[in-house]
Amino acid sequence: MRRTSPLLPATGVVATARDASSLPARVRPRRRVTVVIAIALSLIHPPSATRPATGAEIDEAPLARIERIADRVPFDWRAHGVTFAIGCSTLQAHCPPAAYETASRTILIAQRSLDADALEDLVLHELAHAWQFTTRGWPDAADDLSAWGYGDIQGLELAADCLATIWGTRRTGYWICPPDAIEHLRTLLGPD
Numbered sequence: 001m002r003r004t005s006p007l008l009p010a011t012g013v014v015a016t017a018r019d020a021s022s023l024p025a026r027v028r029p030r031r032r033v034t035v036v037i038a039i040a041l042s043l044i045h046p047p048s049a050t051r052p053a054t055g056a057e058i059d060e061a062p063l064a065r066i067e068r069i070a071d072r073v074p075f076d077w078r079a080h081g082v083t084f085a086i087g088c089s090t091l092q093a094h095c096p097p098a099a100y101e102t103a104s105r106t107i108l109i110a111q112r113s114l115d116a117d118a119l120e121d122l123v124l125h126e127l128a129h130a131w132q133f134t135t136r137g138w139p140d141a142a143d144d145l146s147a148w149g150y151g152d153i154q155g156l157e158l159a160a161d162c163l164a165t166i167w168g169t170r171r172t173g174y175w176i177c178p179p180d181a182i183e184h185l186r187t188l189l190g191p192d
Helices: 037-044 060-071 119-136 152-166 179-189
Strands: 002-004 014-016 083-086 098-101 106-109
Touching: 060 083, 060 119, 098 119, 106 119, 119 152, 152 179
Parallel strands: 083 106
Antiparallel strands: 002 014, 098 106
């Protein structure tokens, strides 16, 4: 049965009522009930990791923590117009732990990453992408590791790991940057 939910009249969201017997056994209630409240509540309050945060939803404490991590880096991200937000990119089908949106110069950190042990590593890696695009530009940044046989998107990701290593990351997501590649990127960064 499909009907407009009385809980969401202004949104026009349609909720579907399902018989609980169609649910997996581990979540099925003991009595026969119609499951519509959980669906409606998930529409009213979807998990923040599945959509971008709005101004009213941004928690300042995590943003302050993220900015403290970013402020340890010699790259003046504020002067380059880079900002941080808690949420997910609307440009991607899934929600990665973190992403840099080049058009808005925004580093998005997924809600689930805020408590992650790797938050610092994620911030440094995405900040490296911000440096790549605001100072080097495309395609130069993509070719920074061409001497090692990497270019395009793979070159960007690997170079971001190298930059994050220079800036003090404990671990990287793509590779352990060789010392000669680190030295090459240090020359591109210039003096601290």
